[in-house]
Amino acid sequence: MTRLFNEPAAFADEMIEGFVASHSRWVRRVNGGVARSTRSTPDTVALVIGGGSGHYPAFAGLVGQGLAHGAAMGNLFASPSAQQVYNVAKAADNGAGVLLGYGNYAGDVLHFTQAQDKLRADGIDCRSIAVTDDISSAPLGEKHKRRGIAGDLTVFKVAAAAAEAGYSMDAVVEIARRANDRTRSFGVAFTGCTLPGAPEPLFSVPEGRMAVGMGIHGEPGIGETDIPTADELAELLVKDLLTEVPDGLSVEGARVVPILNGLGSVKYEELFVVYRRVAQLLAEAGIEAVDPQVGELVTSFDMAGTSLTLFWLDAELEELWLAPADAPAFRRGAVTAQALDAEELAFDAEPLAVIPEATDESRSAAKSVLAALDAAKAVIDANVAELGRIDAIAGDGDHGIGMERGIHAAAAAAADAVVRGAGAGTVLNLAADAWADKAGGTSGALWGMALRAVGAAVGDNDAPNAAAVAAGVAEAKRSIMDFGKAKVGDKTLVDVLAPFSDALTTAVNDGGSLRDAWGAAATIAEQSAEATANLLPLMGRARPHAEKSLGTPDAGAISMALIVRAIHNTLIGETAANNTVKENA
Secondary structure, three states: OOOOOOOHHHHHHHHHHHHHHHOOOOEEEEOOEEEEOEOOOOOOOEEEEEEEEOOOOOOHHHEOEOOEOEEEEEEEOOOOOHHHHHHHHHHHOOOOOEEEEEEOOHHHHHHHHHHHHHHHHOOOOEEEEEEOOEOOOOOHHHHHHOOOOOOHHHHHHHHHHHHHOOOOHHHHHHHHHHHHHOEEEEEEEOOOOOOOOOOOOOOOOOOOEEEEOOOOOOOOOOEEEEOOOHHHHHHHHHHHHHOOOOOOOOOOOOEEEEEEEEOEOOOHHHHHHHHHHHHHHHHHOOOEEOOOEEEOOOOOOOEOEEEEEEEEOOHHHHHHHOOOEEEOOEEEOOOOOOEOOHHHHOOOOOOOOOOOOOOHHHHHHHHHHHHHHHHHHHHHHHHHHHHHHHHHOOOOOOHHHHHHHHHHHHHHHHHHHHHOOOOHHHHHHHHHHHHHHHHOHHHHHHHHHHHHHHHHHHOOOOOOOHHHHHHHHHHHHHHHHHHHOOOOOOOOOHHHHHHHHHHHHHHHHOOOOHHHHHHHHHHHHHHHHHHHHHOOOOOOOOHHHHHHHOOOOOHHHHHHHHHHHHHHHHHHHHHHHHHHHHHHO
16 A cells, blocks of 8 residues: 555645755656756657656656656656646757657547657647557557556667657657667556545455566566466566567577566565576577667556567667666666756746636636636545546546546636636636646546536627537537547447537527427436446457446546536536526616
């Protein structure tokens, strides 16, 4: 369990603050994560990596000379927001473009892609590499669906070394892709991991048993077996990895970097006992082990488990892997680094958003928007633990805390905007940015898109009417389905959003008031959310463990149904208040 924390929702921010305070020789705080505190070579490619917190040394521990230029750091087990990635990339840019590196998870893909688009719009050459080394998460024919685990290190290290050596952007990308194609990982777990404040682990393994093929977010394994001896575990890991040798390579005479990675609670001494047999098996297969790494490199909080990575080298990859590096958690060779000056090290706060002009009608409606967000905050607060429990059935259990962080940030941003005289559209837009930024993860990206779509539809000039709200919700449905690629039946929030939007539009077109149309649509949303219990997930982290979620509704679908009902309750209250005013007038 995690023993040392204050407020669970503040854990990631406080962890970053302490990390920077203790590692200022290497890193400085920037909005969204950390960047080098030392001077980089001008006109070279910058590597910005990132992902959720809870995996140290990934990702902040890999920032330094010869390795990453910056790391975007999300909440626990949740991807950083697009704004966080963008901010870190802007701080790390050396003038020759930015390569974004991350594990292949739905939330990371969403947010890093959005950040990439924004950086390109600024005129910065930006590319991406999603690491896909976990052989247990998808078959070889669907390698593009595989997760990124400890293989992150090999891809990031050689890409960073290439950038440090002055390679062009095209050449750095080619090296990163080649490293990814030549990296394979496989892991096991003996216990689950527990998030700060959580009463129990995200998943459990029966006493005396071992989960095979787990992910670094606590995703349950794809099978179970009795706990083997150290030698038997080594034999299992090596055997499975050698069944998938990269194309064009042979085992005999190969040069390979083996990485035996601890997931958080397995002691180094245990890892050394396992690696003893790994080294023997590799030698027996005719493989030469180059620069073996044994220790904690990509962890999963307090999970007891381990993974083995094999990185199949060629001459260029080997040279880049062995190049000097100096980061908090990975050092080799001699690196000379010049510290940034005090002005360059200063932490820049986010600039205060400019509030555009709005009509009195829109400013009055903005108060209703704030009331709706406060109602959403209350219902999420009341259900945060249950949302996490549902999400942990086949996922990583972070949905509740992610929704909590997102709605709290959105409500706070909305309250500030209302005080500053913003109209309804601007309040929704600022709430959207705050939600996406603080929640991170897939849900943060999608809820940010939803609020933005409604904000654009209602604007700041008029009091929002039913038709404008319905149009905004319909645009939210379209943009989310287009961006996230989910469709009805995939067991996601789209299974609620799509029927809710369709019902709302139909009721409004039939002449219904916003209150009545929203209420009817909210009932359909609740029914649709419960119906997801009968679906198998086809998207996201739950996909590899689809059967485990059968009989349990989707957490994202449930949270959306809760929120639309809470909003309807505010509409009922407002209508009653308006009726009272009219009757007493």
